[in-house]
Amino acid sequence: MSNSTRTQVREPFMHITKRTDVKLWQSWGARIIAIILALVVNGFFIDSVTGLNPVDVYKIMWTGTFESTYNFMTTLRDVAMLLCISLALAPAFKMRFWNIGAEGQVLMGALLSAVVMIYLGGKIPSSSLFIIMFIVSCAAGALWAAIPAYFRAKWKTNETLFTLMMNYVAIDIVDVCTNTWRGSKSSMGQINAHTKAGWFPKVLGYRFTISILIVLALAIIIELYLNHSKHGYELSVLGESEDTARYAGINVQKVIVRTMLMSGAICGIAGFITVAGTDMTVSSATARGFGFTAIIVTWLAGLKTPYMFGMSFLLIFLEKGASQISSAYSSLNDYSTQVITGIILFFILGSEFFVKYKLVRRKKETAKKGGDSK
Amino acid sequence: MESQNEKRVPAVSMRNITKTFGSVVANDHVGLDIYRGEILALLGENGSGKTTLMNMLSGLYYPDEGQIFIDGSEVSIPNPRVALGMGIGMVHQHFKLVDVLTATENIVLGLKDKGRLDLDAAAVKIRKICTDYGFDIDPHRKIYDMSVSEKQTVEIIKVLYRGADILILDEPTAVLTPQETTRLFDIIRNMKSDGKAIIIITHKLQEVMHVSDRVAVLRKGAYIGDLVTKNTSIQEMTDMMVGHKVNLNIDRPDPVSPSPRIVVKDLTVTDKDGLVKLDHVSFTANSGEILGIAGISGSGQKELLEAIAGLQTVDSGSIEYIEDNGSHDQLIGKDPLAISNLGVSLSFVPEDRLGMGLVGNMDITDNMMLRSFRNGKTVFTDRKAPRKLAGHVVKKLGVVTPDLSTPVRKLSGGNVQKILVGREIASTPTVLLSAYAVRGLDINSAYLIYDLMNQQKEAGVSIVYVGEDLDVLLALCDRIVVLCGGSCNGILDARTTTKEEVGLRMTTKKEPASVGGSDE
Numbered sequence: 001m002s003n004s005t006r007t008q009v010r011e012p013f014m015h016i017t018k019r020t021d022v023k024l025w026q027s028w029g030a031r032i033i034a035i036i037l038a039l040v041v042n043g044f045f046i047d048s049v050t051g052l053n054p055v056d057v058y059k060i061m062w063t064g065t066f067e068s069t070y071n072f073m074t075t076l077r078d079v080a081m082l083l084c085i086s087l088a089l090a091p092a093f094k095m096r097f098w099n100i101g102a103e104g105q106v107l108m109g110a111l112l113s114a115v116v117m118i119y120l121g122g123k124i125p126s127s128s129l130f131i132i133m134f135i136v137s138c139a140a141g142a143l144w145a146a147i148p149a150y151f152r153a154k155w156k157t158n159e160t161l162f163t164l165m166m167n168y169v170a171i172d173i174v175d176v177c178t179n180t181w182r183g184s185k186s187s188m189g190q191i192n193a194h195t196k197a198g199w200f201p202k203v204l205g206y207r208f209t210i211s212i213l214i215v216l217a218l219a220i221i222i223e224l225y226l227n228h229s230k231h232g233y234e235l236s237v238l239g240e241s242e243d244t245a246r247y248a249g250i251n252v253q254k255v256i257v258r259t260m261l262m263s264g265a266i267c268g269i270a271g272f273i274t275v276a277g278t279d280m281t282v283s284s285a286t287a288r289g290f291g292f293t294a295i296i297v298t299w300l301a302g303l304k305t306p307y308m309f310g311m312s313f314l315l316i317f318l319e320k321g322a323s324q325i326s327s328a329y330s331s332l333n334d335y336s337t338q339v340i341t342g343i344i345l346f347f348i349l350g351s352e353f354f355v356k357y358k359l360v361r362r363k364k365e366t367a368k369k370g371g372d373s374k
Numbered sequence: 375m376e377s378q379n380e381k382r383v384p385a386v387s388m389r390n391i392t393k394t395f396g397s398v399v400a401n402d403h404v405g406l407d408i409y410r411g412e413i414l415a416l417l418g419e420n421g422s423g424k425t426t427l428m429n430m431l432s433g434l435y436y437p438d439e440g441q442i443f444i445d446g447s448e449v450s451i452p453n454p455r456v457a458l459g460m461g462i463g464m465v466h467q468h469f470k471l472v473d474v475l476t477a478t479e480n481i482v483l484g485l486k487d488k489g490r491l492d493l494d495a496a497a498v499k500i501r502k503i504c505t506d507y508g509f510d511i512d513p514h515r516k517i518y519d520m521s522v523s524e525k526q527t528v529e530i531i532k533v534l535y536r537g538a539d540i541l542i543l544d545e546p547t548a549v550l551t552p553q554e555t556t557r558l559f560d561i562i563r564n565m566k567s568d569g570k571a572i573i574i575i576t577h578k579l580q581e582v583m584h585v586s587d588r589v590a591v592l593r594k595g596a597y598i599g600d601l602v603t604k605n606t607s608i609q610e611m612t613d614m615m616v617g618h619k620v621n622l623n624i625d626r627p628d629p630v631s632p633s634p635r636i637v638v639k640d641l642t643v644t645d646k647d648g649l650v651k652l653d654h655v656s657f658t659a660n661s662g663e664i665l666g667i668a669g670i671s672g673s674g675q676k677e678l679l680e681a682i683a684g685l686q687t688v689d690s691g692s693i694e695y696i697e698d699n700g701s702h703d704q705l706i707g708k709d710p711l712a713i714s715n716l717g718v719s720l721s722f723v724p725e726d727r728l729g730m731g732l733v734g735n736m737d738i739t740d741n742m743m744l745r746s747f748r749n750g751k752t753v754f755t756d757r758k759a760p761r762k763l764a765g766h767v768v769k770k771l772g773v774v775t776p777d778l779s780t781p782v783r784k785l786s787g788g789n790v791q792k793i794l795v796g797r798e799i800a801s802t803p804t805v806l807l808s809a810y811a812v813r814g815l816d817i818n819s820a821y822l823i824y825d826l827m828n829q830q831k832e833a834g835v836s837i838v839y840v841g842e843d844l845d846v847l848l849a850l851c852d853r854i855v856v857l858c859g860g861s862c863n864g865i866l867d868a869r870t871t872t873k874e875e876v877g878l879r880m881t882t883k884k885e886p887a888s889v890g891g892s893d894e
Binding site: 017224228229231236237244248250 | 396685
């Protein structure tokens with residue numbers, strides 16, 4: 001038993017250690033190299049599959065966002081929407097509460113905005129109309145988030161399943177409402193198309209400028225809330241350990257429900273700005289799956305607000321670019337554009353590994369210096 | 375060094391081993407030899423690099439520099455599986471067992487034997503290991519039915535089953551009772567006479583004197599030297615570890631005008647499963663006094679402290695806090711916030727430091743405000759005062775940390791404990807509850823904690839000290855409450871009682887009225 005066979009093992013080529021004090025130019029250098037590598041690899045892919053000139057394809061991709069002011073502004077509009085939902089998720093995730101229900105919370109906010117537009121539009125001054133729309137959509141999103149939060153706080157139900165299922169309830173409610181409202185028409189069309197009541201006024205030529213400004217303000221508020229407020233401190237402690245939270249005298253149930261009310265309310269705002277600034281109507285597709293995409297954004301950004309903006313921008317840029325190239329080239333269908341954006345994402349996220357870790361070889365001969373037992 | 379060792383080839387020889395984590399040098403050109411048929415105690419203060427060094431031997435870390443020789447030939451150990459293949463097995467401080475599986479299933483888990491899994495044959499082999507070395511375990515018992523010492527036994531058998539003949543035990547006695555420790559040492563001696571090489575990491579120097587043949591000392595990542603155990607003394611080992619002379623006597627100032635501060639009456643607690651954790655416990659903790667709580671681990675110490683701190687639901691009984699002016703406050707039914715709102719300044723150093731007392735991922739400053747973040751009228755937190763306190767604690771208690779913004783989970787156990795104790799004392803408490811305040815701490819840090827406790831005692835604080843080292847309990851405390859299976863089995867005067875008396879009361883119920891013959 002004692003003399004088991006000993007295999008002489010070869011030296012591993014390299015091993016992984018964590019980096020410390022990474023300089024700014026190093027981390028950005030790694031990211032830029034990653035993007036260049038991604039473009040090169042994609043070049044081979046594009047050339048071998050379609051025979052197109054990769055540089056032309058990249059140019060078209062770039063125009064998705066940067067061809068015109070309009071393209072750029074609509075990109076920003078979508079970034080704002082995605083960022084808004086990501087901001088909503090950040091406090092919940094920091095509390096380790098897996099809110100997968102943003103999609104439904106956004107839809108409920110959007111639906112209630114539409115309800116106010118339909119029933120109060122033109123009957124009250126537009127400033128009070130906006131205030132009511134805002135409050136009501138916050139309340140709707142908050143309620144949609146608070147139900148699973150209350151169950152979790154009170155009876156420790158699984159919030160992941162609960163919030164996920166609430167999405168489908170919300171989708172069906174929106175479908176029921178829109179089907180009723182459209183009557184025999186094929187679609188609802190824009191609400192208040194003639195009076196434009198409940199539509200954001202145009203600023204700098206676009207209605208959604210106001211949406212972007214609202215999200216910008218929210219980003220600052222959330223950044224302060226998470227890092228500098230007492231509430232933010234409480235939910236970070238709770239996220240780390242419930243025992244520690246109780247030890248610190250934090251009311252666990254209260255913090256869970258309070259944080260989720262806020263998370264849901266911000267999702268409601270995302271619904272509100274989409275209805276009033278972009279769509280002027282509501283449907284079960286209003287949230288565009290951003291409720292799920294935002295989960296990725298928030299998590300990859302490590303719950304940090306500036307990174308959430310960066311991630312949102314990257315994802316929307318790729319989406320816009322992909323739709324641009326698939327409409328420009330018949331040989332590049334949706335599937336190949338997905339491969340292209342996938343490769344770019346892979347390299348950019350992969351570069352984060354090299355920002356955090358390094359590969360080193362073991363030094364063998366460094367004799368002289370003491371340490372020998374004799 | 376003994377002359378016979380000179381001729382033999384060491385089982386393990388580590389040469390010029392260096393490992394750095396970022397800017398921290400955990401091991402600096404360390405060399406270490408271990409021979410077969412030898413028990414080597416690896417000593418060093420917290421953060422001196424003992425565990426790092428052993429982790430490299432067992433394949434968890436990979437050295438940045440240096441060489442490892444097994445039986446004279448150079449090897450490379452990229453992962454634990456390779457280490458086990460070379461006969462190196464490590465038993466970690468924290469057990470890695472699957473609760474719902476039996477001992478046998480846990481032991482064979484992860485083995486890549488060819489053919490069908492034969493649990494019966496495995497059980498036979500396990501029984502043979504048990505009789506060879508003197509273990510006492512039922513291979514078919516589930517882990518969740520086992521005591522801490524039985525779980526540890528399973529962990530040791532696990533590495534023996536895989537053919538390990540170089541064993542590393544990381545603080546194996548930290549969770550054991552004195553009796554269990556004696557039994558473990560018998561087993562270790564059996565393994566030694568079987569020709570195995572054994573390395574034991576521990577902070578308990580009495581045990582080192584008892585069981586080891588040779589002592590190797592690390593300090594701040596560097597190898598200091600080795601001593602033959604029978605030619606050395608606790609004082610010499612301590613001085614070598616610390617680097618200067620250390621006074622090993624624990625002070626015990628006499629209490630100055632003690633008066634009742636916490637009165638516990640008939641406290642009964644049952645857990646979720648209906649098990650009685652505390653059974654009509656009554657005692658009084660006085661101001662200016664250290665009240666020790668002794669007992670086998672899991673005898674209700676945790677529930678008792680948490681009940682006083684407002685973290686444990688209580689079935690019946692009363693816990694009264696008596697203020698200096700004589701007025702009484704009932705603490706039962708109040709949460710920690712309500713207790714502090716009463717004006718009761720109650721500090722609590724819980725057993726689970728990173729799981730309850732501190733937030734591992736937060737830095738030292740943020741941890742300082744864990745119990746005081748509500749201060750200030752605005753909705754925003756004030757980090758100025760906590761940062762100042764953090765700097766003060768780090769300086770006063772000698773916390774080794776790169777800076778104040780290092781997450782506390784990255785600090786070594788002793789430094790974590792200093793931060794926790796430092797914060798709790800800084801709130802100028804009237805009651806200080808502490809659970810295993812020196813567990814896992816090196817001797818220097820432990821004595822620092824004893825000194826802090828005594829300073830608080832002299833300032834009139836009522837201290838409740840849950841401990842496991844009976845020598846320390848007898849030397850530090852004024853009175854000792856002995857818990858046995860959740861009930862109070864006597865309150866002893868620490869100045870006159872003996873270790874044997876306390877040990878006996880920990881295991882054997884005294885009252886004739888209680889269930890007869892519950893001895894173990």
